[in-house]
Amino acid sequence: MTRFLPFCLLLMVAGVPAPAQDETEEWLRRLRQTIKASDRYDAEKRVRIDRLHRQSAGRRSGDPYEGYLALFEAYATFKCDSAFAYAVRLQQAARQSKDPRREAYAGVKLGFTLLSSGMFKEAFDSLRTVDLAQLPPLQRAEYYTLMARCYYDLADYNLDQVYAPLYNARAGHYLDSALVLFPDTSYQYGYYRSLRQIRTQNLNQAAGTLRELLARPGLTQHQVAVTASTLSDVYIRKTQTDTAIHLLARAAIADIRSSTKETAAAFYLATLLFRQGDVKNASTFIRKAADDASFYGSRQRKAQFGSILPLIESQKIHQVESQRNKLLTYALVVTLFLGLLIFLTTIIVRQVRKLKSQQAIIFRKNFSLQSLLREKDDLIVEKEWLLKEIHHRVKNNLQVVMSLLNSQADSLEDQASSQADKTALSAIQESQHRVQVMALIHQKLYQSDQVDRVEMPSYIREVVSYLCDSYSLAGSVRFGLDVDDIELDVTLAVPLGLIINESLINAFKYAFPGGRGGRVHLSFHRLAGTTYQLTITDDGVGLPTGYDPRRSRSLGMTLLHGFSRQLGGELSITSPPGTRISLVFEEELLVKVYA
Structure with missing residues (x-):
């Protein structure tokens, strides 16, 4: 009987060419090794951020704008709530400097953070307030690419036949406006030109452009990750799955090395591997992607992972059950060939039937228990959502109070002539501080995973x-x-x-x-x-x-x-x-x- 096993295994892998399978496994092995070292890369990232904090603290007595901008860039793809906080500080510093260019560019950065966290409406509202006339060409190009990403993400999120084409068309117009402003030899021009080609189904041109970019020397890890991930999309559309897997693994490795948490390469790689039946690697990579999304704080990414993670884990359990059933079948076949062990076979069959009966009872009870747990989890999620909404509304109301106090303070400051006016102005300013102290509490609770x-x-x-x-x-x-x-x-x-x-x-x-x-x-x-x-x-x-x-x-x-x-x-x-x-x-x- 054992002579047939090598032949069966040969049939199972005959459909996959050996060199391609070896290259795929090598890329996946590199990614697994890189995931093990991800804590070290994150620690190095935190050291760099701490250095920026110290430098920013040294500038705070003067002009803090550049320090806040550097900290925002460091947090932009690493941690959403910190990036949002420094985007807000960047806006405040820009307003204090009374520089309209800075104010416009700070609005672009705030829009990026809102979009990365999946808050489409808030991102659009923020970006529509940006005064484009104040932005120099490259910053204006950055604004256009961000608007294009907004509409592309919105189209991919809706996937309907009415609005998605309109969103894609608007995104294309914004990309065309950006391409006019980028230098022809720049990385940005090549990348966004390839993205435009993908969306217009010019896949061969896009693949050529992206391969040329990926071969350029001196790319940052983040640029390597973005380019490889986008090129994988071309090969997915061309049904060349193995090449897409190699590129996604390369992108995920680059993301980990640059401590980029605002990414989807590991998620798409896990999805492809799951479709190919590689549940073990899919489970490893989807968990890494889910951990990064949770650390970064992106609601959109969490929702994406929530749809595929249970399927992968369920399939993993199914494979274990399938292997167990195969072993049982093999045992029954061996028993049939061994007539002298008929009595033992009968006992085994009875035990198996009893086991199945008990498993059915356990399954029914387990199903009921899971239903109760799901209901409990839903209630907990709803409670947490309501509490977060309360904190959000309280924070907004306190901001309204702050605005009213600001208006009153400005009015008194313009008219202050007597000591009584100055005393009233000081009292209003102290009230502003008290309101801000309470508003910070509700802001942190709204942005945190904890609600109390x-x-x-x-x-x-x-x-x-x-x-x-x-x-x-x-x-x-x-x-x-x-x-x-x-x-x-x-x-x-x-x-x-x-x-x-x-x-x-x-x-x-x-x-x-x-x-x-x-x-x-x-x-x-x-x-x-x-x-x-x-x-x-x-x-x-x-x-x-x-x-x-x-x-x-x-x-x-x-x-x-x-x-x-x-x-x-x-x-x-x-x-x-x-x-x-x-x-x-x-x-x-x-x-x-x-x-």
């Missing part, structure tokens, strides 16, 4: 950065941060953020009069279990002699004591030397109260 927990290190850094920018601190006032890796419930994060806001405003306004230099330091540590301590110190002039913070009726001190009581914490304010504000509170007690 706030990562305090990043939140505190953003609050401090916002206040430092708002008060335009001189270089002689230095700021120090020492924050543990702590997550807090939103019911605790809001009052704590407002306490930080009030403390820092007092320090910035009163601690260093007359341009005096000094240092402000903020620390937030876990003392034990769920007990935390917030400490804010400065080496400024300190509190006036005889001033008792506990009896002060100023709004700032009233808020500090009120929010401290809300947290159930112990607040202490000491001076001199300088001023030291310390708050100790316990999370567990407050969570029980709010629950």
